[in-house]
Amino acid sequence: MKRSIIVVVCAAALLFGIVFGLHAYQQHQIHKRLAAAADPKVVVSDTTVKTIRHAAETSAVGQIVAVQGASISSAVGGVVETVDFRSGMQVTKGQVLLTLNAGSLPGQVDQAEAKAHLAAINAKRQHGLFGVNATSQANDDTATYTLQSDIAAVKALKLALxxxxxxxxxxxVVGLRTLDPGAYVHPGDTITNLENLDHLYVDFSIPQRNVSLIHIGAPVTVTIHQADRLVHFTAHVTAFDSHVSKASRAMSVRARIAAGAALSPGMFTMVSIQSQSPKPIVAIPMVAVSFNTFGDFVYVVAKKDGALVATEQPISVGTEFDGQVEVLSGVKPGMRIVTAGQIKLHSGDGVTINNAVSLETKS
Known part of the structure; x- marks a missing residue:
């Protein structure tokens, strides 16, 4: 009987021990999960701050212009008789592009030439008579100046014609042809555009603070979008304005683009001017910087109590270039900074580094 009681008591004690042990384990796991949820580690990517050599540049928006370009128009009105060019045709200096009906002007020219011819004969006759004292000086002078007047009238009419x-x-190269015979052209109407594409310029403006960077022969880089890529061309400054604009406080500059550039007048471009020789700077990716009205900052990754922690670090930035930004103060070469995942971070959070995948960046 006693042995049975002892066995029952031992079994009950063992059962209660198992129950209390399971309960304690469950509570421990719950507390562990709650602690992990309260302070989770954020997965981020990072990079090491480095020193690079960089030449600061000044950028501007430019426009391509031809070395010679004009909108061809007529000084007089009239009906188009002939159009002697095709769209996009190469023409030479002095080549006829278009003729208008001149009305009675050709007849007036013929009449004036006949009158001038008669005046020449009369002047010659009067001069011969004056040589033998058969006429007066007044008649000789009148005949001479009448001839000069008639010759001038012929010139004026020919210029008008x-x-x-x-x-x-x-x-x-001419532009598009938009006129046909029979159309009426008013004075000043554009007939076509003519551009000399042998050489091209790029015109742009720079702020007055950068005027000292400009000198004749200074190299500039011209960049345009062609399809889905950026194409760069080299140009050199050939001229700049003699004053700074009062309205914009900027100076207009013209640079000549190297021959053979596949550009067209009117294109907008980006122009870059090297402002100084390359020098060592501390640079970090733009995506690493959190820009804020109260100050820019990055997250610096460092070990703390054996774990990686991201800490907010204020920085001062300089010029931006090629997806990077110059850091004037706040971080030093060798530091590790977060480049992706900042949107989930708070200063002091534990982090896990994963540079093998593309992580969500800040918007």
Whole structure:
């Protein structure tokens, strides 16, 4: 009987021990999960701050212009008789582009030439008579100046007639043809555009603080988008304005682009001017910087009590270039900074580094 009681008591004690042990283990696991949820480690990517050599640049928006370019128009009005060019045609200086109906002007020229011819004969006759004292000095002078007046009238009429023939003022490529015979052209109407594409310029403006960077022959880099890529061209400053604009406090600059550039007048470009020789700077990726109205900062990763912790670090930034930014103060070469995952971070959070995958960056 006693032995049975002892066995029952031992079994009950063992059962209660197991129950209390399971309960204690469950409570421990719950507390562990709650602690982990209260202070989770954030997965981020990082990089090491480095020193690089960089030449600071000044950027501006420019526009491509031709070495010679003009909108061809007529000084007189009239009906188009002939159009002597095709769209996109290469023309030479003096080549006829278009003729207008000159009305009665050709007849007036013929009449004036006949009158001048008669005046020449009369002047010659009067001069011969005056040589033998058969006429007066007054008659000889009148005949001479009448001839000069008639010759001048012929020149004026020929110049007026020439305005009805539109010629290329220089060699180049014409634009689109928009006129046909029979159309009426008003004075000042654009007939076509003419551009000399042998050489091109880029015009741009720079702030007055950067005027000292500009000198004749200074190299500039011209960048444009072509399809889905950036294309760079080299140019050199050929001229700049003699004053700074009162409205914008900027100076206009013109640079000549190297021959052979596949550019067209009117294109907008980015222009970069090297402002100094390359020098060592501390640079970090732009994505690492959290820009804030109260000050810019990065998250610096360092070990604390054997674990990696991200700490907010205020910084002062300088110029931006190629997806990077110069750091003037706040971090030093060799420090590790967070480059992705900042949106989930608070200063002092534990972090896990994973540079093998593309992580979500801050928006």
């Amino acid at each position: 020439a305005q009805y023939t539109i010629r290329a003022p220089f060699s180049g």
